Amino acid sequence: MKLITYITTAVAMTAAAFAGSSPVIAPTPPPAPSLGGWFFGGSYGQLESSHNGENAVYDFVYENFDENIDDVTVGDIDFDVYTLHVGRDLGTQVMGCDLAAYLEVGYMSGDQTAYLAFFDGVNDYYDSYGFEVVIVPITFNLKLERPIYGPVNGYLTGGIGYAFSNLEVSGENSISDGGFYAQASAGLLYNVNAQFEVFAGGRWSYLSGLEFDDNLDLELDDEFSWEVGARYNF
Helix, strand or coil, X not given: CHHHXXXXXXXXXXXXXXXXXXXXXXXXXXXXCCCCCEEEEEEEEEEEECCXXXXXXXXXXXXXXXXXXXXXXXXXXXXXXXXXXXXXXXXXXXXXXXXXXXXXXXXXXXXEEEEEEEECCCCEEXXXXXXXXXXXXXXXXXXXXXXXXXXEEEEEEEXXXXXXXXXXXXXXXXEEEEEEEEEEEEEEEEECCCCEEEEEEEEEEEEEEEEEECCEEEEEEEEEEEEEEEEEEX
């Protein structure tokens, strides 16, 4: 009896195959919507601001140091800019661009030197004072990215947050302040593989005035820097 059942089933399946029919398979339900993958990255750049804080340093020196100052020469202040960020693709598009959100922590370190010439009525003598500024901005950012050609994509970012800052004068006097911080960047990235990418571009920064002293205010009110970086996608 079992043999007859097996033969009947086999014949029926063979006949169905020759007739062009196929067994009915239930459709697989679409996956539930979810966010994209996480990513982690960092960058290095330089912000060159030859006039940033120059007048403020002049005022600070004349107000706080020897009254016999005859001349003051202030060097440029350039910042090394380091960043680390972590974020996630939002699994959606805006104007044909992939949208992502990320949190970024930066570290900006700049040095400026004031060279002082003194005259006490008889002799000339000289001295110098170093000003070291450290700025730590923490920002929430959005990123737009879209393919351009092959593994090359273009990106555009923007973010706002708060920047902590500290000023040291000749490694002794330490003054802290902070303020609103905003930034935007644009550039190109190259997809080395599915997980790893490198990028390069320009960054615009805005930092409200830092009041380190009654006579020393520094600003990054409209500054540009270049940057290179890398990112890993999980």
